[in-house]
Amino acid sequence: MRPTIYIFICAALAGIVPTADAQAPARTAADSALLRALRLPEVMQRARASGVADSTIRDILATMRRGAIPAGDAVPALDAEIAADSGRRRMDNFGSFVRAQVEAGVRGQELAARIRAEHARRGVGRPDGVGRPDGVGRPDDAGRPAGAARPAGAGRPTPGTAAPRDTSRGQGRPANTPPRRP
Amino acid sequence: MNRPLILLAICLSLAACGKAGQEAASAPPTDVELALIVSRAIEANIAATDSVLTAHGLTRASFDSLLFRIAADPTMSAAYAAGRR
Numbered sequence: 001m002r003p004t005i006y007i008f009i010c011a012a013l014a015g016i017v018p019t020a021d022a023q024a025p026a027r028t029a030a031d032s033a034l035l036r037a038l039r040l041p042e043v044m045q046r047a048r049a050s051g052v053a054d055s056t057i058r059d060i061l062a063t064m065r066r067g068a069i070p071a072g073d074a075v076p077a078l079d080a081e082i083a084a085d086s087g088r089r090r091m092d093n094f095g096s097f098v099r100a101q102v103e104a105g106v107r108g109q110e111l112a113a114r115i116r117a118e119h120a121r122r123g124v125g126r127p128d129g130v131g132r133p134d135g136v137g138r139p140d141d142a143g144r145p146a147g148a149a150r151p152a153g154a155g156r157p158t159p160g161t162a163a164p165r166d167t168s169r170g171q172g173r174p175a176n177t178p179p180r181r182p
Numbered sequence: 183m184n185r186p187l188i189l190l191a192i193c194l195s196l197a198a199c200g201k202a203g204q205e206a207a208s209a210p211p212t213d214v215e216l217a218l219i220v221s222r223a224i225e226a227n228i229a230a231t232d233s234v235l236t237a238h239g240l241t242r243a244s245f246d247s248l249l250f251r252i253a254a255d256p257t258m259s260a261a262y263a264a265g266r267r
Contacts, residue, residue, distance in 0.1 A: 031228045034242075037249055038221045041262040044253040054256060061254045071249045 033072030033108075040071040043078045056094060063099040069107060076112030080119070214258050216240075217248055218265040 044057050057078075064074045077098055097118060101111055211219065216238060223234040235245055252258040 027228065031231070034224065034231060035228065037246060038224065038266075040249045041217070041253040041259040042266060045256070045259040045263045048256055048259070058254050061250055065247075065250055071246045071253070074250075074253075 033070060035072075036075045037071035039075050043075050047078050052094070060094075060098050063102050067102040069102060073108040073111065076109055077115055080112045080115040213248060213252060214261045214265065217245075217252055217262060220245060221266070 044061070047057055048054060060078070061074065064077075098111070098115065101114055106114055210216075220234060220238055220240065224231050227234075232242075235241060240248070252262050
């Protein structure tokens with residue numbers, strides 16, 4: 001009896017025996033789109049917070065409504081724009097680009113991919129110079145003066161020289177300290 | 183002579199007050215509240231999406247419109263985002 005249980009447990013851990021998750025109905029594309037759609041107001045809120053103009057957001061939403069694009073398809077497009085914003089530069093006339101794509105029939109993930117491609121083409125999301133601009137950062141003569149290196153004995157003690165920590169009692173209280181009484 | 187009229191007026195006033203209170207108690211949820219209720223229910227059981235929507239008098243299309251309406255409004259978007267955290 002007991003070996004059978006062990007075999008079953010091992011098989012379940014190895015994924016041989018179907019578990020409850022495996023038996024759950026597969027999520028359809030419509031389900032995924034719906035779950036994305038639930039995020040639409042949050043994504044727009046993040047877009048506003050990241051500096052996308054409210055008028056641009058309204059323009060995009062109106063365009064998508066006119067094009068009968070489901071909310072779930074609007075989310076990837078805005079996600080791509082917000083991702084570009086992390087590079088501190090944003091595509092100019094983003095709204096008109098999205099509108100043109102939508103009116104051309106581009107939807108969903110393909111729309112997001114085209115926005116990312118356009119970002120890459122225009123260099124959006126990447127500052128002009130890699131790293132900090134010239135003159136920003138530590139000046140050439142800053143830092144530790146020459147010859148002011150740390151003494152050889154300073155810093156962390158060599159292993160084995162530190163006093164052993166008393167771990168025999170809890171709360172970090174030394175062994176010779178009497179316990180507190182209330 | 184006047185007593186029945188006074189009693190009738192009192193009864194009508196009480197009835198009106200009672201109805202007003204009942205309406206206030208069962209006020210419909212705002213757009214954001216409705217969207218939050220529905221979105222939580224859908225996320226809890228996506229297989230029951232259609233029944234959840236129907237229970238709240240929505241279709242997939244009208245729920246989509248509701249989400250667009252909330253997304254277009256900064257105040258409602260912020261309230262929705264806060265409610266989803």
